Amino acid sequence: MENNCGGQTALLDSIFFLALMLLASSIVISAMGKAHHDTEKLGQYTEDFTETLLAVEIGERNTPVSEYLCGIALVGGPENHTNDMVVLAGNNHIRPGLAYAVDCQCVFLSDFIKDPDDLPDSRYASQRIYNINGEQVILIVYIWVI
Numbered sequence: 001m002e003n004n005c006g007g008q009t010a011l012l013d014s015i016f017f018l019a020l021m022l023l024a025s026s027i028v029i030s031a032m033g034k035a036h037h038d039t040e041k042l043g044q045y046t047e048d049f050t051e052t053l054l055a056v057e058i059g060e061r062n063t064p065v066s067e068y069l070c071g072i073a074l075v076g077g078p079e080n081h082t083n084d085m086v087v088l089a090g091n092n093h094i095r096p097g098l099a100y101a102v103d104c105q106c107v108f109l110s111d112f113i114k115d116p117d118d119l120p121d122s123r124y125a126s127q128r129i130y131n132i133n134g135e136q137v138i139l140i141v142y143i144w145v146i
Contacts, residue, residue: 050126050141058085069104
């Protein structure tokens with residue numbers, strides 16, 4: 001009688017393949033769960049980043065970013081040199097893999113996009129409202145994954 005190992009080998013190969021697919025599926029599912037968890041934390045990170053960015057002092061007079069942005073919103077004339085300092089301040093505080101933009105009524109600042117209409121749909125926003133001399137200024141910071 002001849003020993004036929006071909007069928008047994010095929011059966012073992014299929015069992016090995018099934019085990020490998022189950023392992024790969026569990027890795028993908030656990031990674032998706034972690035990504036979802038990180039996404040939930042991104043909302044809180046947006047709030048924290050906004051607080052940090054708006055408190056950073058820029059320029060020769062060490063003006064807080066929030067005060068500078070409110071000033072240009074009320075006057076309407078952004079200073080490009082100082083705008084670059086706001087962007088640099090944000091770049092120094094943003095986590096790798098994330099991008100941000102600041103929208104302040106008459107000025108939109110970002111290294112990644114030039115127009116608020118180009119903001120990605122999957123983004124987080126944090127808004128601050130300031131009342132200065134009876135006028136309301138709205139600052140919005142957007143964060144998204146790149």
